[in-house]
Amino acid sequence: xxxxxxxxxxxxxxxxxxxxxxLQSSPVQNYILQKIVSVLENKMGTKVSIGHIDxxxxxxxxxxxxxxxxxxxxxxxxxxxxxxxxxxxxxxxNKFHVNYILMEDANIKLLRHKExxxxxxxxxxxxxxxxxxxxTAKPNDWDIEIDELKLE
Numbered sequence: 358x359x360x361x362x363x364x365x366x367x368x369x370x371x372x373x374x375x376x377x378x379x380l381q382s383s384p385v386q387n388y389i390l391q392k393i394v395s396v397l398e399n400k401m402g403t404k405v406s407i408g409h410i411d412x413x414x415x416x417x418x419x420x421x422x423x424x425x426x427x428x429x430x431x432x433x434x435x436x437x438x439x440x441x442x443x444x445x446x447x448x449x450x451n452k453f454h455v456n457y458i459l460m461e462d463a464n465i466k467l468l469r470h471k472e473x474x475x476x477x478x479x480x481x482x483x484x485x486x487x488x489x490x491x492x493t494a495k496p497n498d499w500d501i502e503i504d505e506l507k508l509e
Contacts, residue, residue, distance in 0.1 A: 377414070386410050401481050403427055417442040427477035429470055434478075437462035444504075451498060457505040 379385050390410040397405045408422025420439040427433050438461040445454040469476050475483075 380412065380414065383409075386412050397425075401425075403433075403481065404430065425481065427470075427480060429477070431468065431470075431477065432464060432466050433481060434466075435464040436460040439463075451500060453499055453501045455501075455503045457507055458503060459507040459509065461509045463508055 387410065389412075390407055394405050394407055404424070404426040406422070406424045407420050409420070411419040413419075418441045420441075421437065423434065423436045423439045424432065425434045438459075440457075440459040440461075442456040442459075443454070444456045445452060447453075465478075467476060467478060473480070
């Protein structure tokens with residue numbers, strides 16, 4: 358019985374290590390990136406592209422060549438480098454805490470087209486709003502906190 362638990366623990370450690378190594382590889386990270394871009398494009402109804410992703414599971418995420426357009430195909434956000442320093446992700450409390458978001462060589466356009474009453478960035482954010490009328494927090498709502506936004 359003791360040998361069984363030892364084998365089980367070693368197997369779990371091996372699988373965890375293998376998953377960590379796989380998730381640190383560029384092909385796996387870029388596959389995840391393609392899926393994320395596809396979901397964002399479908400959700401927002403606009404063009405989204407990200408050149409490369411580098412995930413450091415203990416510190417954060419670095420994205421390069423980040424581009425998001427509005428419904429008129431005009432640039433809303435472009436950033437040569439976008440770094441997200443993650444402090445805490447707590448799935449049991451639905452909490453996501455970011456120390457800072459750093460945008461290098463960023464181009465952020467705050468514009469409103471003549472035929473639209475709303476700003477282009479607000480139209481993009483509206484795609485992520487809940488469709489429900491009730492705005493009170495539910496137990497499954499996420500608390501997202503961002504301490505600082507840095508532009509360089």
